[in-house]
Amino acid sequence: MATPTEVRTVTDVARQARAAGRRLAAVDTRTKDAALHAIADALQARAPEILEANRRDLDNGRESGLSSALMDRLALDDARLAKIADAVRDVIALRDPVGETIEGYRLPNGLDVARQRIPLGVVAVVYEARPNVTIDAAALAIKSGNAIVLRGSSSALHSNAVLAQVAAEAAESAGLPEHSIQIVGGGGREELAELATQDRYIDLIVPRGGEGLKAALKGVATVPVIFAAAGVGHVYVDASADLDQAVEIAQNSKVQRPSACNAAETLLVHRDAAAAFLPRIARRLADDQVELRADEAARPLVEGQGTPVVAATEQDWDTEHLALILGVRVVDDVHAAIDHIETHGSGHSDAIVARDAGAIRAFERGVGSAAVYVNASTRFTDGGEFGMGAEIGISTQKLHARGPIGLRELTTYRYLVRGDGHVRS
Known part of the structure; x- marks a missing residue:
C-alpha cells in the first residue's frame, strides 16, 4: 500500500x-x-x-x-x-x-x-x-x-x-x-x-x-x-402453478432484499391464474409495504387488499427499482411472458412457477437470461449461493x-x- x-x-x-x-x-x-x-x-x-x-x-x-x-x-x-x-x-x-x-x-x-x-x-x-x-x-x-x-x-x-x-x-x-x-x-x-x-x-x-x-x-x-449488469428480473406464475409456492416465491424474490440486483421487479401472471392468485399475493405483499404498479387487467384484482396500487407505465417494465415496488402484469400464456421478459428484461434472473412440463420447457428454452429458475426464487443468483464462495x-x-x-x-x-x-x- x-x-x-x-x-x-x-x-x-x-x-x-x-x-x-x-x-x-x-x-x-x-x-x-x-x-x-x-x-x-x-x-x-x-x-x-x-x-x-x-x-x-x-x-x-x-x-x-x-x-x-x-x-x-x-x-x-x-x-x-x-x-x-x-x-x-x-x-x-x-x-x-x-x-x-x-x-x-x-x-x-x-x-x-x-x-x-x-x-x-x-x-x-x-x-x-x-x-x-x-x-x-x-x-x-x-x-x-x-x-x-x-x-x-x-x-x-x-x-x-x-x-x-x-x-x-x-x-x-x-x-x-x-x-x-x-x-x-x-x-x-x-x-x-x-x-x-x-x-x-x-x-x-x-x-x-x-x-x-x-x-x-x-x-x-x-x-x-x-x-x-443491472437486474430487471421477473417471476412468471403459470396457470399450472402451485399457488402456495407461487406466493412464497414471488414474495421472497421481491422482499427478501429488494436492493439486490437479483430481486424481482415484475410479476407476470397467466390470465387463468390471475383471479385466484393476485388477491393472495397482494395481501401478502401488503404486510411488507410493497407498492404495486399494475396493468389494467391486474389492477382490479390487487386493489383493496391493503397494499398501495398505481397504474403501471411502460417505463415501469424497464426499471430496476431496487425498492419495495413491484410491477404486475397479466399475460395470456407462457409465450407472452417470454416475450415480455425478452423485451423488458436485462438478462439477469427470471423465474417460472409451474407444474406443466410444456410450459416449463418453453420457459427454459425461450428465456435467454444468465440465470433461469423453475419453481425457485430469483434471489439465489449469487456466487455464494451457487457454491462459488463469492462473486x-x-x-x-x-x-x-x-x-x-x-x-x-x-x-x-x-x-x-x-x-x-x-x-x-
Missing part, C-alpha cells in the same frame, strides 16, 4: 499491479490460502476501525440524500462484516483453478498438448456503494492468482479505503507480493477513463453498478470489459463469463505443449 504522503497516478498503480500479478501467478495454493485466512482474521480484528469508516460514509450519504436502497447497500455492521469474513473463508475451501488441466491429449507425432487454466493477470473492478465488493473481489483475485485494482464509488470512500488497506496488509504479511491488492479513488470520470485505458497493464475490467457506469465505460474503454458481479454477457463471476471466470487458458526434441518438418 502507498504511504499517506505518496502520490501515485492510475498508471503507477496499474504498472505496479502488473509486476505483482506476474509474481502472484507463481504463488502456490498454500500461500494464497494463508493470505485469505489472514484477511478474514484481520477483518474481525479491525472491525471497530472498519465500522467507524463506514459510519462516516453513512453520515455523508444521509447528508447528500442517498436513496434508501443505496444506503442499505452501503451499510456495514458486525453481522455483515462477519459474513464478509466468512465469504473469504468459503473461497479458501474452493479448489484452486490455476494449473487445472481442462483437457489433454497426445498428437500422432508424440507431442503432448494440455489446455490449462492460468490467471488473467490484472483485474480491475469498478463498483458502486457496496463495500463488501472490496473484499469479495480481492479474495477471488488472490485465489485465482490475479493482482487486483479496486475503484469504489465516492459514497463508500472511507469504507473501501480501510477495507483495501486491511486486506493488502494482511495479504502481504502472509507472503503475497506487494501491490497485489490496490485501490484508486477520489477522482471523477477522468480517473475512470484513465483506468479503462490501461490496456498495457490491465487485462480485464468488471464494472458493477448502474447504467450510468456502464455507459461511461463503453465510451472510452480499451481494456476488455465484462459488464455486471465479483453477475455477468449477463454471452462471451467468456456468464452469471456469477467467480474463480474460474477470472482465469483464461493456455496450451502447454511438451515434446522430446520435436521439430516441424
Whole structure:
C-alpha cells in the first residue's frame, strides 16, 4: 500500500499491479490460502476501525440524500462484516483453478498438448456503494492468482479505503507480493477513463453498478470489459402453478432484499391464474409495504387488499427499482411472458412457477437470461449461493463469463505443449 504522503497516478498503480500479478501467478495454493485466512482474521480484528469508516460514509450519504436502497447497500455492521469474513473463508475451501488441466491429449507425432487454466493477470473492478465488493473481489483475485485494482464509488470512500488497506496488509504479511491488492479513488470520470485505458497493464475490467457506469465505460474503454449488469428480473406464475409456492416465491424474490440486483421487479401472471392468485399475493405483499404498479387487467384484482396500487407505465417494465415496488402484469400464456421478459428484461434472473412440463420447457428454452429458475426464487443468483464462495458481479454477457463471476471466470487458458526434441518438418 502507498504511504499517506505518496502520490501515485492510475498508471503507477496499474504498472505496479502488473509486476505483482506476474509474481502472484507463481504463488502456490498454500500461500494464497494463508493470505485469505489472514484477511478474514484481520477483518474481525479491525472491525471497530472498519465500522467507524463506514459510519462516516453513512453520515455523508444521509447528508447528500442517498436513496434508501443505496444506503442499505452501503451499510456495514458486525453481522455483515462477519459474513464478509466468512465469504473469504468459503473461497479458501474452493479448489484452486490455476494449473487445472481442462483437457489433454497426445498428437500422432508424440507431442503432448494440455489446455490449462492460468490467471488473467490484472483485474480491475469498478463498483458502486457496496463495500463488501472490496473484499469479495480481492479474495477471488488472490485465489485465482490475479493482482487486483479496486475503484469504489465516492459514497463508500472511507469504507473501501480501510477495507483495501486491511486486506493488502494482511495479504502481504502472509507472503503475497506487494501491490497485489490496490485501490484508486477520489477522482471523477477522468480517473475512470484513465483506468479503462490501461490496456498495457490491465487485462480485464468488471464494472458493477448502474447504467450510468456502464455507459461511461463503453465510451472510452480499451481494456476488455465484462459488464455486471443491472437486474430487471421477473417471476412468471403459470396457470399450472402451485399457488402456495407461487406466493412464497414471488414474495421472497421481491422482499427478501429488494436492493439486490437479483430481486424481482415484475410479476407476470397467466390470465387463468390471475383471479385466484393476485388477491393472495397482494395481501401478502401488503404486510411488507410493497407498492404495486399494475396493468389494467391486474389492477382490479390487487386493489383493496391493503397494499398501495398505481397504474403501471411502460417505463415501469424497464426499471430496476431496487425498492419495495413491484410491477404486475397479466399475460395470456407462457409465450407472452417470454416475450415480455425478452423485451423488458436485462438478462439477469427470471423465474417460472409451474407444474406443466410444456410450459416449463418453453420457459427454459425461450428465456435467454444468465440465470433461469423453475419453481425457485430469483434471489439465489449469487456466487455464494451457487457454491462459488463469492462473486465479483453477475455477468449477463454471452462471451467468456456468464452469471456469477467467480474463480474460474477470472482465469483464461493456455496450451502447454511438451515434446522430446520435436521439430516441424
